[in-house]
Amino acid sequence: MEKINIICVDDEREVLDSVVRDLDYFSDLFNIEECESAIECLNLLEELDANQEHVAVLISDHVMPEKSGVELLTEVELDPRFMGTKKLLLTGLATQADTIKAINNAKIDNFLEKVWDPEELLQTVKELLTEYIVERGIDYQPYIEKLDAQTLYRLIR
Amino acid sequence: MKKYLKYILPIFIPFFILLLPATSFGIDGLTLVEQRVIAIFVMAALCWVLEPIPIYATSVLIIVLELLIISDKGLWFTKVDSPELGHLISHKVIMGTFSSPIIMLFLGGFFLAMAATKYRLDVNLARVLLKPFGQNPKYVMLGLMMITAVFSMFMSNTATTAMMLSILTPVLALFSRADLGKIAFALSVPVAANIGGIGTPIGTPPNAVALKYLVDENAISFGQWMLFAVPFVVLMLFIAWLLLTQLFPATIKKIDLDIKGQFLKTPKAITVYVTFIITILLWLMGDFHGMNAYVVALIPVAVFSMFNIISKEDLKKISWDVLWLVSGGIALGVALDKSGLAKNAIDAIPFAGLHPLLLIVGASLLCLLMANFMSHTATANLLLPLVAALGASMQGLLPYGGDVILILAVTFAASLGMSLPISTPPNALAYASGHIETKQMAKVGMVLGLIGLLICYAMLYLLNKISFF
Numbered sequence: 001m002e003k004i005n006i007i008c009v010d011d012e013r014e015v016l017d018s019v020v021r022d023l024d025y026f027s028d029l030f031n032i033e034e035c036e037s038a039i040e041c042l043n044l045l046e047e048l049d050a051n052q053e054h055v056a057v058l059i060s061d062h063v064m065p066e067k068s069g070v071e072l073l074t075e076v077e078l079d080p081r082f083m084g085t086k087k088l089l090l091t092g093l094a095t096q097a098d099t100i101k102a103i104n105n106a107k108i109d110n111f112l113e114k115v116w117d118p119e120e121l122l123q124t125v126k127e128l129l130t131e132y133i134v135e136r137g138i139d140y141q142p143y144i145e146k147l148d149a150q151t152l153y154r155l156i157r
Numbered sequence: 158m159k160k161y162l163k164y165i166l167p168i169f170i171p172f173f174i175l176l177l178p179a180t181s182f183g184i185d186g187l188t189l190v191e192q193r194v195i196a197i198f199v200m201a202a203l204c205w206v207l208e209p210i211p212i213y214a215t216s217v218l219i220i221v222l223e224l225l226i227i228s229d230k231g232l233w234f235t236k237v238d239s240p241e242l243g244h245l246i247s248h249k250v251i252m253g254t255f256s257s258p259i260i261m262l263f264l265g266g267f268f269l270a271m272a273a274t275k276y277r278l279d280v281n282l283a284r285v286l287l288k289p290f291g292q293n294p295k296y297v298m299l300g301l302m303m304i305t306a307v308f309s310m311f312m313s314n315t316a317t318t319a320m321m322l323s324i325l326t327p328v329l330a331l332f333s334r335a336d337l338g339k340i341a342f343a344l345s346v347p348v349a350a351n352i353g354g355i356g357t358p359i360g361t362p363p364n365a366v367a368l369k370y371l372v373d374e375n376a377i378s379f380g381q382w383m384l385f386a387v388p389f390v391v392l393m394l395f396i397a398w399l400l401l402t403q404l405f406p407a408t409i410k411k412i413d414l415d416i417k418g419q420f421l422k423t424p425k426a427i428t429v430y431v432t433f434i435i436t437i438l439l440w441l442m443g444d445f446h447g448m449n450a451y452v453v454a455l456i457p458v459a460v461f462s463m464f465n466i467i468s469k470e471d472l473k474k475i476s477w478d479v480l481w482l483v484s485g486g487i488a489l490g491v492a493l494d495k496s497g498l499a500k501n502a503i504d505a506i507p508f509a510g511l512h513p514l515l516l517i518v519g520a521s522l523l524c525l526l527m528a529n530f531m532s533h534t535a536t537a538n539l540l541l542p543l544v545a546a547l548g549a550s551m552q553g554l555l556p557y558g559g560d561v562i563l564i565l566a567v568t569f570a571a572s573l574g575m576s577l578p579i580s581t582p583p584n585a586l587a588y589a590s591g592h593i594e595t596k597q598m599a600k601v602g603m604v605l606g607l608i609g610l611l612i613c614y615a616m617l618y619l620l621n622k623i624s625f626f
Contacts, residue, residue, distance in 0.1 A: 141585060149589040153323035157274070157316055 001142050003053040004133070006125065007044065009035045009072065010061040010090075015114075019059060019090070022118040023125060029146050030056070030129070038067035042075070045082065055085045056132040057125055062091035062098060070098055073106035084136055086128035090116060127151045163207035171200040179241060184505040188243025190227050191498040193235075197222050201489055205535035212532050213478035216485020223251045223492050246495045254488040258451035259365045260480050265454025266359035267475055268461050269433055270312040275471065276426045277418060278433065279308060279320060284416040294338055294407040297414065299398050301325070302345050306353030306394055310360045310387075311437075313476070314350040318583035321346045322590065328412055329592060338407020343592040344601055347583035348397050351575045352609075356390045358382050358450060362479055363537035366486045367568040370545035375561045375626065379440040379450040385625065389569070389616055396612075397605055404601065425466050432460045479534070486538030490545070499546035513554040517563055520544050521570040521613070525606050528574025533581060537571045558621035566613055573609040576602025 006026060010016040016034050023032055031053075035041040041060070048055055058076060062069035073087045089102050092114035102108045109131075110124050130151040133140050140147060140156070174196040179187045182195070197219060204215040226235045228248040236245060254260075273279050283304050290300030301321060309317040325342060332339045354361030358368055358379055371377050420426075439446065439453040461467040493499045520540065527536045544567050548560025574580050576599045578588035584602075587593060620626065 141582070144585055144589045147589065149586075149591065150323065150326045152589065153319045153326060153586065157319040157323055 002138050003031060003051070004029075004056050004129075004138070004143075005031045005033055005048055005053055006057045006059070006129070007033045007035060007041060007055060008059045009038060009041045009064075009069065011036055011064040012061075015061065019121070022121050025122060026125070026129070026146055029143055038064055038069065038072035041072060045076070045079075049081050054132070054136070054138070055082055057086045057088060057128045059088045059090055059125070062089060062102075063093045068098075070094075070102045070106055073102065073108055077106050084132060086110075086132050088112065088124065088128065090114060090121075123148070131155065163209045167200055167203035167207060167209055170203060171196040174199055184502050187501065188497070189239070189241050190243035190245060190496045191501060193226050194492045194496045194498045197227075197492065198489060201485070202539055205539060206531055208531075211478070212535050213482045213485070215535075216482045216488070216538075219485045220251060220254060220488045223488055224248055227492060227496065244496055246492065250491060250495065251488055254484045254491060255481070257369070257484070257487055259368050259487065260484055262359060262368075262451050262454040263362070263365055263480060263483065264475070265436070265457055266311065268457045268467055269436060270316065271471060271474070272429045272457070272461050272466050273312065273433065274316065274320075275466070276421055276429045278420075278426075278429060279312065279317075280324075280416060280418055281420045283308075283321070283324065284418065287414055287416070292411045292413055294342075294409055294412050295402055297412055298342060298345050298402065298407075301342070301414075302349035302394050302398055305346050305349035306356065306390055309350040309353035310356035310390075313479070314354045314361055315582040315586065317353070318347050318350045318586050321350075322586060324414060324416055326590060328414055329590070331412070332407075332409055336408045337405035338409055339405075339592045340594075340597055341401040341405035341407060343587050343590050344405075344598060345397070345401055347581065347587040348401070348575065348601065348605065349394060350583045351572055351581055352390055352393045352397065352605075355393075355569055355572045356383060356386050359454075361572055362483050362534040363541075363568050363571040365483055366534065366537040366541050367564055369487050369490055370541055370564050371561065375559070375564075377561070377626070378443040379453075380443055381625075383441070385616060385620055389612065392612060393605070393609055396608055397601075400601060400604060405597075425464060428460065428464055429466060432457050482532075482534050482538070486534065486541070489538060490542040493542045493546065499542070500550070503546055503550040511553075513551060513557055516547065516551070516554070517557070517566050517614070520547075520563065521566040521610055524567045524570040525574055525610060528571045529576050529580045529602070529606070530574075533571045533574060536574070537568060540567055540571075558617065558626060561626045562617045562621060566610075566617060569613045570610060573606045573613075574602075576606060 006023060008016060008019045010019065016036065020032055020034055026032060033044055035044055045055060060069040060072055069089060069091060073089065076082050076085060076087065087106060087108045088110045089108050090112045109128055112121060112124065126148040130147040133143060133147065134152065134155040140152060175193065179192055201215055201219050204210060205212055225231050227246055228251055229245045230248040286304050287300050290296045305317055305321045325346065329339050329342060358364045436453060436457050439448065440450055443449060524536055524540050541564065544563050545560060548554055548563040554560060554563060575584055578585050578595060578598065580602065584598065588598065
C-alpha cells in the first residue's frame with residue numbers, strides 16, 4: 001500500500017492539536033503529520049519526497065512568523081514534485097489581498113475560516129483526499145472506507 | 158507469521174511440487190513439463206486466493222513462468238532432452254495469449270464503452286430511459302436496475318455502477334433516516350450490474366474466459382449467447398427487484414432523479430452512435446455476414462482511432478489489468494491442454510463413478526462460493542480449465558448436454574458471487590455509500606446467488622431439451 005500523508009501546519013500548538021484531533025478519523029489508513037511552521041513543513045516535504053511518499057492534503061494556517069501560509073502553499077504549487085497535492089487554507093486572519101494571492105498564486109483547493117466546524121473540515125478533507133487518490137491513479141480500493149463516496153463515483157465513472 | 162503466510166505459501170508450495178518425484182502424483186507417465194504445469198497452477202491458485210500481489214500481476218507471472226520453464230525457448234536447463242521431459246510448448250503460443258481473439262473482443266468492448274462515456278451516450282440514454290418509469294420509488298428502482306443491467310452488458314460492471322450511483326446518491330440524501338428504501342436503492346445498482354454482466358460475452362471477463370473453452374462443435378456466437386443469457390438476466394432482475402422491494406420497502410412517496418445534459422449532436426458524437434449500433438447489430442447477425450464476434454470487435458477500434466474519437470491520451474486509460482488478467486487465465490488453460498496434463502490427469506482420476514449432475518452442481522456451487530470471496534475473473538481462470546477438461550472426458554455428461562452445460566453453469570455462477578463488499582468492485586462501491594450494512598448485502602447476495610443457480614440449471618435443462626447447442 002502507498003504511504004499517503006496529510007500535513008497540518010499551524011504555529012499555535014493548541015490549534016494544531018485540535019485540527020489533528022478532528023482528522024483522527026483518517027489516522028488508521030493515512031499518516032497525519034504536524035508542523036509548527038512553514039519552514040518545518042518544507043523540510044518535512046523534502047523528507048517525504050525522498051521516501052517517495054504521497055502528500056495528498058496540505059492544511060495550513062496563514063499568519064505565521066518567518067513564512068506565511070500563502071507563501072508556503074505558493075511554493076508547493078510551483079514545485080512539480082508535489083503536483084496534485086490538495087491545498088487547504090485554514091485561517092481567520094487573511095486580508096482580501098492575501099485571499100486573492102491564495103487563489104491566483106497558490107491555487108488553493110479549499111478555504112475554511114477559523115473557528116471551523118469539525119464536520120465540515122472532515123468532509124472537505126475526505127473529498128480532497130478522494131480527488132488526490134483518483135487523480136494520481138492510486139488504487140482506491142484499500143482506502144475506500146475512508147473516502148467520500150459521491151466524489152469517488154463522479155471521478156471513476 | 159500469519160501475516161507472512163500469504164507470501165510464503167505461494168513460493169514454497171510450488172517449489173515443493175517441483176522437487177517431488179514424478180511418481181508421487183499418482184498420474185501414470187507424468188512428464189517433467191506436466192509436473193511444472195501443476196506447480197504453476199498451484200502457484201496461480203494460491204496467488205489469486207491469498208492476493209500477495211495484484212491479481213493481474215499473477216496473470217503476468219503465469220505467462221512469464223510458462224515462457225521460462227515450459228516453453229521451447231525457455232531456460233537452458235529446463236529443456237535438457239530426456240524421455241521424461243514431455244512436450245515443451247511453443248513460446249509463440251504462450252505469448253499469443255496476450256493478443257488472443259478473446260482479448261481483442263474485450264478491447265473492442267472497451268473502445269465502445271470508452272467512446273460511449275466520453276460522448277455521454279451513457280448518461281443521456283439513462284436520462285431518456287428512466288423517464289417512463291415515473292416517480293414512484295418502486296418503479297424508479299426497476300428502471301434503474303434495468304438500465305444498469307443493459308449498460309453493464311456492454312460496459313464494465315464497475316464503471317456502470319459508479320455512473321448509476323453518482324446519479325443516485327444525491328437523491329438518497331433526501332430519504333429520511335429510518336427509510337429502508339435507501340438500502341434497497343443502494344443495493345439495486347451493484348446487484349443489477351453484476352447480473353447484467355452475464356447478458357453478453359463481453360459483459361464481464363468470466364464470460365470471455367468461458368469463450369476460450371467453447372470452441373469447435375461447442376462454439377457459441379454472440380447472438381446465441383444473448384438469446385439465452387438475456388432472458389436469464391431479465392428474470393433474475395425481476396426476482397432481485399421483488400426481493401429488494403419486499404425486504405426494504407421505501408416510505409418516501411416520490412423521488413425525482415435529476416440528470417442534466419442533452420444528447421451531443423457533433424459529427425463525432427453521431428459517429429459514435431452509429432458505430433455503436435452497427436457493431437452491436439453485426440455481433441447479433443453473425444450468421445449473415447460471415448464475420449465472427451472477434452473480427453467485428455475490431456471495427457469500432459479502427460473507426461474510433463481514425464476519427465480521433467478515442468485519442469492517444471484516451472488509449473492510456475484502457476484497463477490493461479483486466480486484459481492481462483484474462484490473458485493469464487487463457488495461458489493457464491493453454492498450458493494444461495498443450496502439455497497433455499489435462500488429458501493425463503483426468504484419465505488417472507476415476508470420475509466415471511461420479512454422477513454428472515453431481516459434478517455440475519458441485520462445480521457451480523464451488524465457483525459461487527469462491528466468487529464471493531475473490532475476483533470473479535480469477536475464479537473463472539482457475540475453475541474453467543479444470544471443468545472444461547473434466548467435461549470433455551466425461552461420457553456420462555452427454556445426455557445432459559455435454560461439457561457446454563458444465564462450462565456455462567460454472568461461468569454463470571462466477572457472476573452470481575455478490576454477497577460481500579469484497580465480492581466485486583460494484584459491491585465495494587455501493588458499500589462505500591454508507592447506506593448498507595454487510596449483513597443486508599449478504600442476505601440479498603446469498604439469496605440471489607442460490608436462486609440464480611437454480612434458474613441457471615432450469616435454463617440449461619430446457620436448452621438441452623430443445624437441442625439449442
